[in-house]
Amino acid sequence: MVFIIKDVLIWGENIVTNNLYQMAYKLSAVMRKSAAIVDENNKFPEESLDLLKANNFMSLIIPREFGGGGYNVKIASDIAQILASGCLSTAMIWGMHCQQIYTIMNNVESEKKRILNEISQNQLYIASVTSEHTKGGYLLSSNSPLHWYNNSEFELYRLAPTVTGGEYADAYLITAKKSQESTDKNVLLLYAVRDEISITDIGDWHSMGMRGTQSVSMLIKGKLGAKNILTEEDFSGIAQTSLIPIGHIMWASCWLGATKEVFKKAIKILKKNKNKFNTLTYSRISSIRLKIDIVNNYLERLIDEFTMCMERNDRTSLESTSFNIQINNLKIIASENLFAAANETIELLGMYHGYIKNELIPLERLFRDLRSASLMYHNDRLKEANGKLSLYNSELLPFL
Template identity: 40%
Template sequence: MGDRAEKLAAAYQAARTTLPVLEQHAATTDHSSEFPVKAVDELRAAGLMGLLVPVEHGGAGGDLGDLVAVAGLLATKCVSTALIWAMHCQQVDCVVRFGPERLCADLLPRIAAGDVYLASVTTEAGKGGYLFSSEAPVVSAGDMLAIDRQAPIVTGGKHADGFLITMRESPDADERRVTLCYADRDQLTVETTGTWDTLGMRGTASAGMRLRGQVPAHQVVGEPGGFRAVAAESMIPAGHLGWSAVWLGAARAVLSDVLTMMRAQGTDKVPDLTADRLARARIDVELVASYLAAVRDEVRAHRRAGTSLSAMPTQIHLNNLKVAASELTFRAVDGLMQVAGLTKGYRRDSPIPVERVFRDLRSAALNYSNDRITTATGTLSLLDRVVTLAPADLM
């Protein structure tokens, strides 16, 4: 425990030391719509790629609470870099919890050393980002698995060292029998099939890709055809907690920047409308922070107890977190742009990045569509008629 505590303390300090580099390159990354290579290299060198890797494999041994804390911190300087890192950690969590021993022994030390940045390949033409089905099948070839997979969006794929790829279990399997495979980059032929020229989150470089190659059968993560369990216990909770922390960190930083700007101008009293907008932005940020903490604690409690995250109330809470965080943080920054005005809020060359974060957070509701989530949550709610609240019922 002492070694783990020391490693985590060192990781938090390392995260703070990376912030000037993230801040230095954030505007250029956004303007050029290029992957933040220097920022990610800084995270590699700082040991942060292995935050969730167990100590016995060379990592810091962090949990999803540590993911939330560090993701929020990184997002104060560069939202694209923070999201890239959070999604990498999401993939790491899947390997840690569901990877076979042979794969973990080989892969996790390399992640901890900063040698492997993991990208997620879950999107597919025709189904978008829906996780629980896949069209392209894995084809068995002796002890090897043949992969031929196209994806319209792969965050940071051009720069990834490895990939977690969802595939149909076999050519004869139902599309809902999904298998998750790990592939090293050198096991694949990797082709970029599109461009990434977007309103926001430009540095994530999430262009389409085609991946072809063969991997050993021991690189299946979880049971063949059993990806639903990996998603429920790892990919979804890590994703929704990490994303929400990024969006919260970005919105909180903009609120701080606007307040600091106003005080620097000698503003002690503001018009009622401005005060109202500041208050509402603060309320939105506080609400997201509180609900994120509640769901984080619920997930950690389940993991400590060894109980499943697939229970209906927990799934609803995770869904609600993603929707609430994406909508409320964007609403907060939208209001803060009104406060900052044309010259300090809307201009791209403003000394505070309100405009950039506004564009970045507009993507939050689209990053696994809120419409898809609320439709699912409405159906799930019929199965929880007592309305179990997060983290526990208060009445």
């Protein structure tokens, strides 16, 4: 069953941000009702995605000239938080979709920009295919070569171990090695709609948390052409200036929104049992709040810096060692602090409201969901990268 919210937002009309936020809260409230069922039955939140599509949320950040809402990264981050307060899996599906859209928006060759019109018109959901069995989550290389028939047509044969919503996606953003002969670093970014490819060997996603994302394994095959290659630009530049920053911003926003919601619910539960308050209670609340605030403030600062660089087309700053370290830090800080905050909230509320599934607060689900955060592009990889980069970026004192 598809839930329809009567006052669907139509981009192009002069929607004030307030209305957009109100709508996001309405959608989130509907999603909240199915979040537990999705988790319990290990199923993709089809109704919630349909709800986002029916309300034009799949084109929220697409520029207005291509039929989208034209909203900026800060607003997308806020909306991701609001959606995650209802269902973290659905918000993550949407947040990753925004990651694909943003990458297309900022890197596609101009004559291929019609893709954006199609996404807006048909409210397509775009899944991400970057990880591989042989190289894990590492983004900047590929071991899956394209097999060229001639100068403009090739065969795609791509084993994809983890694709969020892969079975339900309308289109796919895929990384692949340019050819058998090229190096693993010669990565191309492909876009293919579902009709152009065949999807087989779909595996299971029996995970501890984020069960609604149904991040299944699959084999993607198809005869594609030059039109499917978004750009011939250097992929590491695309990753540094678009794919990684917007990814880390949207992931952190989703985890943060879900944690903020649980924090609010925890305080409400505690206030009902005020006689149980002691010094430790206040200290724990303070510690949880500190972790949430650290992530919130770091996220906002990075969004400001990222947005400013994009507005000025300042790719040099985005590719700098300093920005790379900080955007990696955003993902590390968010994944570690928010998981720790969920863990501390369990200590705070105890067994009944913390450890056991209950109607009042989805804390045990949040704990399981957030356990994936450090693995979703493994923090170990980011820490190794930041350690190496810091050897070249250790002048941290104010400049003269």
